[in-house]
Amino acid sequence: MKARQLHSTLTADGTIRLTIDDVDLGDTLGADEVIVRVEATPVNPTDLFLLLSGADLSKATASGGAVVAPVPAGIVSVFAGRIDKPLTVGSEGAGTVIAAGAGAAAQALLGKMVATNNGMFATHRRLPAGAVRPLPEGRTAEEGASSFVNPMTALSFVETMRAEKHAAIVHTAAASNLGQMLVKICAADGVPLVNIVRRPAQVTQLRALGAQHVVDSSAPTFAADLVEAIAATGATLAFDAIGGGTIGTQILDAMERVAVRSMTTFSHYGSSTLKQLYVYGSLDRAPMTLVRTFGLTWSVSGYLVMNALRKLGPEVMMRMSGRVMRELTTTFASHYTARVGLEQLLDIGTLRACAQMATGEKFLITPTHA
Secondary structure, eight states: OEEEEEEEEEOTTSEEEEEEEEEEOOSOOOTTEEEEEEEEEEOOHHHHHHHHTTOOGGGOEEETTEEEEEOOTTHHHHTGGGBTOOEEOOSEEEEEEEEEOSSHHHHTTTTOEEEEESSOSBSEEEEEGGGEEEOOTTOOHHHHTTSSHHHHHHHHHHHHHHHTTOSOEEESSTTSHHHHHHHHHHHHHTOOEEEEESSHHHHHHHHHTTOSEEEETTSTTHHHHHHHHHHHHTOOEEEESOEEETHHHHHHHHHHHHHHTTOSSOOTTOOSOOEEEEEOOOSEEEEEOOOOOSOSOEEEEEOOHHHHHHHHOHHHHHHHHHHHHHTTTTTTOOOOSEEEOTGGGGSHHHHHHHHTOOTTOOEEEOTTOO
16 A cells, blocks of 8 residues: 655755655555554644754745755754654644554454554554554544644643642743643643733633633733732743743743742842743744843753653553543644645645744644545
């Protein structure tokens, strides 16, 4: 059986080359293998990181069925391990099992709507039966397409908060699909949440979802508003999707301002309250600037959901996954700006639109539907 698969290749001469190629899935399946017809797969920021590796799409050209764009100086050396290797893209998606091996586990999936991960920018995927997750009866591919990355990341924030003994969370770019999920989770679980957004309209949007604490970083009163929201919630843990600029400093500084209010004696080391900032995104590609105005008891770390899940353990992960499936069309519903075919993704205009990663805008690829 033949499939069409998108590949991203970083070349030795400093370009990203995107192609959609024929892939032979073979004629005979192993006992515990299935073939999934991919019907919906979202474009996540993590997909764009692999797809483009920072390529300059203003200089992209299309020729012979390929899109080629230069990457910034230094990228080739940083990602030397992928030079001239066509990589599959697409971190998650959903579709129908159209063929199954003779094993009981595979046969039980035949005809089922399932979700799965990795290499999903394709028309079909050949996978182990254990790598797919059946969707609840009646759920569509579009409803299940984003059932892992954003839902499991949002849930992991709350589980990490509990595991690390924090009382509340600060979240940036909070009007995103993931941010809206987090608002609903925290409301349902009674977790205090400070939402940082970038436009007044997003304040209104999140309040309509039930968010209590929403601060607008574009407002002249942002610094003071953030301090008061953190004071009201006791938040000492933040998850930052922006990465660049000074937002991390502003959050840690606000946490420290709240912490020193309860100090009874002065210390030039600042408060003893641990302020933890996890950076999980890079919506702002500028350097991250930390201006040390928040004492010496703090930590800034990268955050990757797969690492977090391993740390939380299989029991917690299974509980999280079950909740996602139960609340697939409510808490964990995703909203898409546009739907495009697989071949359309090699349209330079479409690529540029996807690469903007604008808050509240999300593209869905429908590889086997026009």
